[in-house]
Amino acid sequence: MCNHFEEKFKGLYKKDENDIYVIDQTFVKAMISCLKEKDGFHFLADITAVDYSKFNRPTPNRFAVIYILRDKEFKNVITLKTFIDDDDEDDLHVESICDIFFSANWAEREVWDQYGIKFINHPNLKRVLNHKEFEGHPLRKDYPITKGQLCTKTDDLMDEMIPLLEKKGYKSHSDLMFLNLGPAHPASHGTIRTFVALDGETIVSAVSEIGYLHRGFEKSCENHTYNQIIPYTDRLNYCSAILNNIAFSHTVEGMLNVTIPERAQFIRVIIGELSRIIDHLVCLAANLVDMGALTNYWYLYNPRENVYNLLSKLTGARLTNSYMRIGGVAHDFYDGFEEDLQGCIKAIEKGMGDTLKLIEHNRIFHDRTQNIGVVSAQDAINKGFTGPNLRASGVAYDLRKTNPYYFYDALEFDIAVGSVGDVYDRLMVRFEEIRQSISIINQSMKMLPKGDIIVNDRAIALPTKQNVYNNIEGLMNQFKLTMDGVQVPCGEYYSAIEAGNGELGFFIVSDGNGTPYKVKVRPPCFPAMSALPSMLEGGMIADSVLSLGSLNIIAGELDR
Amino acid sequence: MAVGAEAVFGDSIVTTKLDSAINWARESSMWPYVFGTACCAIEFMSVASSKYDISRFGAEVVRFSPRQADLMVVAGTISYKQAPILKRIYDQMTEPKWVISMGACACSGGFYDNYTTMQGIDSIIPVDVYVAGCPPRPEALLDALLEIQKQQKAEESITKDRIKKDFKGTLDV
Ligand code: SF4
Numbered sequence: 001m002c003n004h005f006e007e008k009f010k011g012l013y014k015k016d017e018n019d020i021y022v023i024d025q026t027f028v029k030a031m032i033s034c035l036k037e038k039d040g041f042h043f044l045a046d047i048t049a050v051d052y053s054k055f056n057r058p059t060p061n062r063f064a065v066i067y068i069l070r071d072k073e074f075k076n077v078i079t080l081k082t083f084i085d086d087d088d089e090d091d092l093h094v095e096s097i098c099d100i101f102f103s104a105n106w107a108e109r110e111v112w113d114q115y116g117i118k119f120i121n122h123p124n125l126k127r128v129l130n131h132k133e134f135e136g137h138p139l140r141k142d143y144p145i146t147k148g149q150l151c152t153k154t155d156d157l158m159d160e161m162i163p164l165l166e167k168k169g170y171k172s173h174s175d176l177m178f179l180n181l182g183p184a185h186p187a188s189h190g191t192i193r194t195f196v197a198l199d200g201e202t203i204v205s206a207v208s209e210i211g212y213l214h215r216g217f218e219k220s221c222e223n224h225t226y227n228q229i230i231p232y233t234d235r236l237n238y239c240s241a242i243l244n245n246i247a248f249s250h251t252v253e254g255m256l257n258v259t260i261p262e263r264a265q266f267i268r269v270i271i272g273e274l275s276r277i278i279d280h281l282v283c284l285a286a287n288l289v290d291m292g293a294l295t296n297y298w299y300l301y302n303p304r305e306n307v308y309n310l311l312s313k314l315t316g317a318r319l320t321n322s323y324m325r326i327g328g329v330a331h332d333f334y335d336g337f338e339e340d341l342q343g344c345i346k347a348i349e350k351g352m353g354d355t356l357k358l359i360e361h362n363r364i365f366h367d368r369t370q371n372i373g374v375v376s377a378q379d380a381i382n383k384g385f386t387g388p389n390l391r392a393s394g395v396a397y398d399l400r401k402t403n404p405y406y407f408y409d410a411l412e413f414d415i416a417v418g419s420v421g422d423v424y425d426r427l428m429v430r431f432e433e434i435r436q437s438i439s440i441i442n443q444s445m446k447m448l449p450k451g452d453i454i455v456n457d458r459a460i461a462l463p464t465k466q467n468v469y470n471n472i473e474g475l476m477n478q479f480k481l482t483m484d485g486v487q488v489p490c491g492e493y494y495s496a497i498e499a500g501n502g503e504l505g506f507f508i509v510s511d512g513n514g515t516p517y518k519v520k521v522r523p524p525c526f527p528a529m530s531a532l533p534s535m536l537e538g539g540m541i542a543d544s545v546l547s548l549g550s551l552n553i554i555a556g557e558l559d560r
Numbered sequence: 561m562a563v564g565a566e567a568v569f570g571d572s573i574v575t576t577k578l579d580s581a582i583n584w585a586r587e588s589s590m591w592p593y594v595f596g597t598a599c600c601a602i603e604f605m606s607v608a609s610s611k612y613d614i615s616r617f618g619a620e621v622v623r624f625s626p627r628q629a630d631l632m633v634v635a636g637t638i639s640y641k642q643a644p645i646l647k648r649i650y651d652q653m654t655e656p657k658w659v660i661s662m663g664a665c666a667c668s669g670g671f672y673d674n675y676t677t678m679q680g681i682d683s684i685i686p687v688d689v690y691v692a693g694c695p696p697r698p699e700a701l702l703d704a705l706l707e708i709q710k711q712q713k714a715e716e717s718i719t720k721d722r723i724k725k726d727f728k729g730t731l732d733v
Contacts, residue, residue, distance in 0.1 A: 130641070138676070145675060146673060146674060148676065148679070149640060150640060151640045151641050151643060153644060183642070184595060185624075190596070190597060191597045191642060211639075212641050212642045213598055213637060213639060213642070214639055214676050215639065216672060216676040219674055235599055238598065238599035298610055305609070305611045319599060319602060555598065
């Protein structure tokens, strides 16, 4: 998988029991560059760090930085880990890889923000999630979880804007106009802020600021048992809560090395695809509103209500479903599920058909979307795009095909790809994906086997209520599992599924307890958002709203 | 037997108190500003769309400028980083104004009891109605709207100053 790397750096790395390459801090850049150039690992999925200070087994240093990369086929993942020399507590550092991967920029800023590890030669190492007045690094184990810090002022972002303008040759900026789009802006889709310098209506340069919805997901995870985390995952991408549930449970099940029953797998596929559809529906509806096509909002949003009805019958909640459990799903389908599902599909098809009739051959729609916010295939990979955004640029990467989980390899569906990578492609890819998802749901309903919906293992799944109320073993079992959580074997593990917005991965470190030692989400929005300013530059201000909308940035998973 | 103006003009006019007339007008056309940040904002989208249809209660004219709105719906988690912005937008709204705190997060921080989340927006701006739920169902938000209307009918008077002078939030200097 990485022959050149192994040959060139023989003896300089060690493979640990989790199949992670432990490398020396001095060679980080050389090694990653070799992996990229020689072995084709051209996609940086994520960078994160771990603070081992409370870990229950010895490690060489307190902090380690983790790099996760994917190869040309997107199939193989390689994880690198480097321990950070901590002779000088105040000067933890490692070399930045920003010039190898664009997507490393924000990822490294996040590590600095959360852990206080510096990246040498980083062009702009400043906080990204926490506010400017924040002191300390919250994901360090010695930072108390409830210690909030008041923020009194918003960053004016001029420290980033002025160098950008200087680079463009603007000595003074008296004839430019500065404008804040967000963080409380109707078209900013949540709490995203983009600060632009305008020359007339053209955007000269742009800076994005995020973190307004940073809710401390990762810190909260370190405080809860695995099943308790599931409700938190709902609120990452709240437009498709169930896909987040699946991604998290799937990772934990991977660590436990269990395979969930076939019926549960199919249920996950069906409900997961339904979630993907409603995720795309919101994205499309909001985008069309942004360009003034309000009618389509009702056409696309109302089918969501049908799905909400189905989901509330099935899970008890409309939006934040918490439908998954480690080892399976919470409830089986109810009587009459299939009719409801067909009803939903009909409504979705109708809404989509009506919308497409209005926009497909609509000159205004074409003019506003085609050749706007173009991202080439190579750029998209370098910037860490995944999901519909990457596919719109013509790269057929879909985890359901490259690394099929559940029964995706037995199901027939196509990957929709675009050719230009503009707003139009990103929207149209989503329309097509809705169609494909409907086909997946229909096929899976035909194949749906009978059987259990959760693994039959008392160390993972709660006993039946009958058992809990009628015998002491059942009661104790329930108590133990609820209080202590599912005991996950010691290890470090990354796994991802294809969520509505792309590769949604979880990197989990377990020390063998019922509470994770560390959880890191790889949210598909984060790299996409970091690429937004470069997409906007040179474009019109009115188009910036569409470029942002077409990336489908969901603040919940962006800021976590 | 009619007396006063009605005795003279008959059925052609209706007399009422100025307060009642103004309150009636206000309650039937609240203009909300939705400070939507997170999941609760998605539920607000449902409230505004055809099934729940907030226009049945006269509040469908969602304004995106705080200066044109008189009802603020805080839908979603407010982090410390977001707090100054919330405060600023609240200050930009003209009196009289009302605030609905939608969802557990806005009311109390919800289950985000951690270093980044404001433990309830009422430590920065005054709140009139709290809505429980994570997220609240659309009906619950409509109920909150009715509650505001009830308050307007019962308590408001043009002779009364609505500005909450004794409120002091953590961001007030
Ligand atoms: S109350 Fe619940 S649904 Fe609403 S913003 Fe908070 S976490 Fe999201």
